[in-house]
Every structure is written in structure tokens, then in C-alpha cells.
Amino acid sequence: MNAATSTQSEPVDAPAEHLDVVIVGAGLSGIGAAYRLQAEHPGRSYAVLESRAALGGTWDLFKYPGIRSDSDMFTLGYPFKPWRDAKSIADGPSILRYITETAAENGIDRHIRYNTKVIGAAWNSGASRWTLTLAQTTPEGVETRTLTCGFLYSCSGYYNYEQGHSPQFPGIENFSGTVVHPQFWPEQLDYAGKKVVVIGSGATAVTLVPAMAERAELVTMLQRSPTWISAVPGRDKIADSIREKLPPKLAHRVIRTKNILFNIGFYQYCRRRPESARKMLTGLTTRILKDESLVAEHFTPSYNPWDQRLCAVPDADFFKAMRKGKAEVVTDHIESFVPEGIRLKSGRVLEADVVVTATGLQLLAFGGIELTVDGTPVNLADEFVWQGTMLTGVPNFAVCIGYTNASWTLRADLSSRLVCKVLGFMDRQGFSAVVPRPERTLNERPLLDLASGYVQRSIAAFPRQGDRHPWQVRQNYLLDAATTMRTDLSKTLRPVPMSKTLQQVS
């Protein structure tokens, strides 16, 4: 839909509170966005609305054994706050501490309103403002409140916090053991000396297997098909020596640049020379496992590296657990659960006391917020993303989406800086609302260009990207970093006029 052609306007309530900017979500992105907003627009009032009772998002939610990043923290961390821990691939609690410190050091924590879920956002072109419907959890129950704001910035991540992806496995009700989903890890789960089967072979599964293998009798990773897995150093020795020689901020910049260049180089190599990349990855794994047929059967996917996200295993911990006989991989299909475990299509029965369904996330666009523009519901799938950040048809609204082939924060931070640039542009031009003007000849593509199952299942509910800059969500930080902040906003952003009725009133 096109906001500019709409002549409807909703009745303007007299809400209790109005803020210049609302950021949705107090995760890694929301805290980073608040930092940029405070720095660039100190005069603007803002709040970070967070549905949970704590900040940190992903890094507070996931509690499964071994939870960690698979990106290095010099690029997953913020450019403005050096990563000081020894490990470059960090565990969940260290990342949470880093986010919490950033919020506290910059006074962002005072702006966070917890237990406040944004369920609806109604844009009114007449008043040039959003009315947010909030579900606020209090000791007495859930109350519905409203709040208005001039600009809405969704930093709500990309998946459903309330539900993971759990396929219906036949016979699961007959299983006599415990079934857990990594997103809802029971704190008291005791798996010491037990047989564990982890279903799946993505980042979560390859993290869980070595971590659980430390206490379990045996951990079996059950995969339908292999995934590309690469051993990486958990500690970056070059980074360590740079940190010894340079002051923290400069060292962070230098290491970050090194890692950005290395990661882009490696990604481009995988995309341009897939055969060579396949050989390199299988060669590396064979050197660690010393078993060519094992690598051919379980670690040689049919797709090419980076058609789906590549899984990193720090210090080859996953392969080391296999070599110790504490972990194994089975490539097969589930026929059904049976009381003692899982019967496979091959006829083999995998005995299990605990089954972990590492079957993935359920994608959710922009925190599930129901958007309307001048009374008309926004169908996200009809809209295009401009600069990976603003949507056609939805004024004064931006979203924070990270890279899929590199650390999330590289793109997220560029989005936040772009939002600040847009706010400055609006000030200078005297515009109270702006929306990207769609180009006519765009060829559409899905927003996330990954073949992974979890992306394919839900991508149709997301807006689309175009086939060229600035409508393409480029997976290339160097290009984005060179162009995003130089964008001539007047070429694409156009003001959203006040409706005639309100212009007459004011």
C-alpha cells in the first residue's frame, strides 16, 4: 500500500505520553541503536520497549549447554566498545555481560521499559505519529496501554521468542525419556551419564554436542543431511598480540577490520570457487578426524559452502568429542519415536534418555507487531526494503536486520546510523514524516537469500528486497559501509504530507 495516496486519518486520542523515538527490543541491536540515537540526537526523547523482563535478547534467552557465538566478537560486538575478553568466539553469558555493560555505561538502561510488548502500531499521517498498543505485564496481570511516538525503530530480532520450530515426530508420545527444545532449556535437566540424541545439524546442534558430551555417556547428532562445519580457533592469537601492543580502542578497530576483511574474503572464495572451498573444508575436517569415509558420509553436504550459513566449531571441539568416542553423527531419517529412543528409516534404533530437538527457530517479522497505516493493515510481503532499513508504504518506520553471511552487528549498526541520518534529514528539511519512494522496475527477491529450512519456511511473511542498490540487501559490509552513510536521502525519501482535515485544524 502507499501511504501518500491514503486520505484516511484516524481520530487522534490524547495519549498519556509521547516520545520522539521508540526502539522495540533491548537485545544487541536495540542497545546499539539507543547508543547511536543518544550520541547523534541527544535532544530527542526515546524509550526502548522490551517484552521480556531482562535485556540481551538472544543472549539472555538461550540457556542450553555451551551457548556461544559462532562469529568473532570483534565484529559481533559494537564498533564503539572494545571486546576485552580472551576468547574471540564467546560464550553466551560473556556476550550478555558485554551488552549489559554497554547499557549501563551509557545510561541506556534508564530508558528501557521491561515487560512491555508492542503488539500493534498504527500510523496516522494526519498527526504524523505512531500510536503503539502495548501489552504490559505487571504483578497483577497483563494490561493494555498506549503510547505515541514520532519514529518507530524495530530492533526485535528475527525469530519468535515464544515458540521454536518443532516438527511433529510420529510416536513422540510413546518415548519414555525427556524431550527438550534448546530455546526452552530446563535448568534442572540432568543428563550426566545418559544417552543423548540431538536432532539437527545447525549451529545449535554443533554447539550442544561437545558441551553435552562432557557429562553425557554418549551424544549422537542425528542429521537428515550433512551441514558444512568448519573448525576455527576459539582464541585469535593475532588479535591477542595486537591487543598487547595497542590501546584497547585502536586495537579493537584494527582487529575488527582484519576480521571483516578475512570473513568477506573467505565468503567470496566460497561463492566464487565452490569446488575448491569444498575440498578445503573436507580436507580440514579429514585432517582432524583422520577418517575419509566418515567425512564423506557425514560432513560433505550436497549444497555448496555458504548456500546455507556455515557452522563454526571453535578449537574443533565438536570433532574432538567424536575422536574421544563421546559423540557420534548419524545421517538418516526418523521413522518414529519408540519408548527407548528413535527408530530410523534404516531400521536402526538410537537409544536415548534425552532427545534435544535442535530443529531451529521460527522466523517472525518485526516482533509480530501488527502495523497499520492510516487505518489499513500493512501486508509486509507487499512492501520493499530500502537500504535494508526502511519500508515502502510505512512512514517513519525502520527495521534492524543483520547480515546472514557475517556478524549481525555489522549491518545492524549501519542501520542505526542510517536511522539517525534520516532523523537529521527530517529536521533539516522540516519534514515530520518520510517514506521511501518505491521504484517501478524493481525485480523482487526474498529478504533473506538463504536456502536454510528455517528461512524457507517463513520468508513469505517478510517484505521483499529488490535486485539492485539501494533496494537490495547486500551481504557485503565493505560496499554497505562505503555507501550507506553517503546516501542522498532526498533521492528516495519523500515527505508524507499531513491530511487536509488536520492541516485546516492546525
Ligand SMILES: Cc1cc2nc3c(=O)[nH]c(=O)nc-3n(C[C@H](O)[C@H](O)[C@H](O)COP(=O)(O)OP(=O)(O)OC[C@H]3O[C@@H](n4cnc5c(N)ncnc54)[C@H](O)[C@@H]3O)c2cc1C
Ligand atoms: C543461538 C543463537 C546464536 C547466534 N549466534 C550468532 C553469531 O554468532 N553471530 C551472529 O552474527 N548472529 C548470531 N545469532 C543471531 C543473533 O540473534 C544476532 O546476532 C543478535 O543477537 C540479534 O540481536 P537483536 O537485538 O537484533 O535481536 P534479539 O537478540 O532477538 O533481541 C530482540 C529483542 O526484542 C524483543 N522483542 C521482540 N519483539 C518484541 C515486541 N513486539 N515488543 C517488545 N520487545 C520485543 C525480544 O524480547 C528481544 O529482547 C545467533 C542467534 C541465535 C538464536
